[in-house]
Amino acid sequence: MGDAELDRLFQAFADATRRDIMRRVGVGEYSVSGLSALYTMSFAAVQKHVAVLERASLVTKEKRGREQIVRGNHEGLQKARRLLDEYEAIWRQRAGRIADILAEE
Amino acid sequence: MGDAELDRLFQAFADATRRDIMRRVGVGEYSVSGLSALYTMSFAAVQKHVAVLERASLVTKEKRGREQIVRGNHEGLQKARRLLDEYEAIWRQRAGRIADILAEE
DNA sequence: CTGATCTACAACCATTTGGTTGTAGGGTAT
DNA sequence: ATACCCTACAACCAAATGGTTGTAGATCAG
Numbered sequence: 443m444g445d446a447e448l449d450r451l452f453q454a455f456a457d458a459t460r461r462d463i464m465r466r467v468g469v470g471e472y473s474v475s476g477l478s479a480l481y482t483m484s485f486a487a488v489q490k491h492v493a494v495l496e497r498a499s500l501v502t503k504e505k506r507g508r509e510q511i512v513r514g515n516h517e518g519l520q521k522a523r524r525l526l527d528e529y530e531a532i533w534r535q536r537a538g539r540i541a542d543i544l545a546e547e
Numbered sequence: 548m549g550d551a552e553l554d555r556l557f558q559a560f561a562d563a564t565r566r567d568i569m570r571r572v573g574v575g576e577y578s579v580s581g582l583s584a585l586y587t588m589s590f591a592a593v594q595k596h597v598a599v600l601e602r603a604s605l606v607t608k609e610k611r612g613r614e615q616i617v618r619g620n621h622e623g624l625q626k627a628r629r630l631l632d633e634y635e636a637i638w639r640q641r642a643g644r645i646a647d648i649l650a651e652e
Numbered sequence: 653c654t655g656a657t658c659t660a661c662a663a664c665c666a667t668t669t670g671g672t673t674g675t676a677g678g679g680t681a682t
Numbered sequence: 683a684t685a686c687c688c689t690a691c692a693a694c695c696a697a698a699t700g701g702t703t704g705t706a707g708a709t710c711a712g
Contacts (some may be wrong), residue, residue, distance in 0.1 A: 444658055445563035456557035457621055457700085458550035462628075465681075468637035487701055494699095508658050508709040519634055525566075526628045531575035562670085580688055592671055594689075599669095613679040613688050 443521055446466060447499075449520050454498035459483070460491050464514060473509040548626055552604075556627050559603035565596050566586070569577060569619060578614040 454460055459481060466472055466480070478488040492512055495501040500518040504511045559565055564586060571577055571585070583593040597617055605623040609616045632643040 445566075448566065449561050449563065451582055452557045453699095455630075456554050456561055457556065460702095461550075461553065465637060465664075468634060468641055478658095483700090484662085484702065484704080485659085489661090490556070490700075507658095510659065513587035514638060516638055519631065520637065523631045523635065525560075526631060527623065529569055529573060529624055530628065532570060533619060533624065534575060558669095564670095578688075583688095589672065590668090590689085591673080591691085594691090597672075610689095615689065 444459075447466065447521075450494075450498040451500070452519065454495050454500055455492070455522070457494075459488075460495055463488075463491060463512070464500060467512050467514040472512050473506075474503075474512060475509070477512060503521060548630070553630065555599075555603040556605070556623065558637075559600050559605050560627070562596070562599075565600055568593075568600060568617070569605060570597060570636075572617050572619040577617050578611075579608075579617060580614070582617060 455464075462480075463477055466477065472488055472491055475485060477492065478485045481488060492501065492503070497504060498518060499521075500515055502513050502515050504513060557650075560569075568582055571582065572633055579594055580590060582597065583590045586593060597606060597608070600636050601608060603623060604626075605620055607618050609618060
């Protein structure tokens with residue numbers, strides 16, 4: 443996975459409104475204006491947040507009549523999780539090495 | 548975990564240089580200038596990246612002589628991972644409900 | 653057809669971000 | 683003592699971010 447892709451992924455998570463949107467679309471079905479109704483900010487602001495999530499491949503939009511339905515995208519989530527798992531693995535390896543060193547004494 | 552805390556956490560991951568630093572300090576021991584030597588950018592720029600990681604509690608600094616040793620902080624990582632796990636759980640719940648609905652037919 | 657609703661997008665604004673250079677202070681070594 | 687590293691921090695700059703308002707195109711209801 444490219445750097446730019448990961449930048450977009452984590453950048454997308456770095457905002458409370460967007461994290462909330464991710465929770466919502468994980469549970470139910472929301473149009474952009476349906477989401478917009480949940481927050482005090484303008485419709486356009488919510489639209490931009492959805493666009494950020496979309497560019498990060500965390501969400502897809504599907505046109506239904508005049509509405510645009512926002513759906514969570516599992517793959518995006520998994521990519522982010524996999525990266526953090528990788529860091530965890532590095533950490534555990536190191537912890538293992540330290541344990542080995544201590545054991546040698 | 549507060550919104551601001553999560554903002555800082557994911558924001559910290561949203562930069563390739565900082566992700567690289569996280570990998571490095573997971574494996575070995577680096578001073579700020581030791582890290583700085585790895586990148587083409589200025590020392591001050593690397594210093595700022597480390598500061599961002601520090602504010603996100605992903606890294607700690609420890610003074611040793613005139614150097615400042617940068618160490619990865621396991622807790623920060625785990626917090627980020629836990630949040631993504633939460634989203635995963637929401638997603639799986641929903642996938643389960645969909646499966647249930649399909650099974651009912 | 654008309655009016656209301658949903659969306660897209662542009663233009664604008666303030667703040668933050670990622671980078672630079674420069675200055676200054678604390679630690680080390682000769 | 684003095685010269686050399688390592689770090690901290692300020693000031694500055696360009697670009698991105700998160701928000702706004704306004705305009706315009708589809709689509710639906712009456």
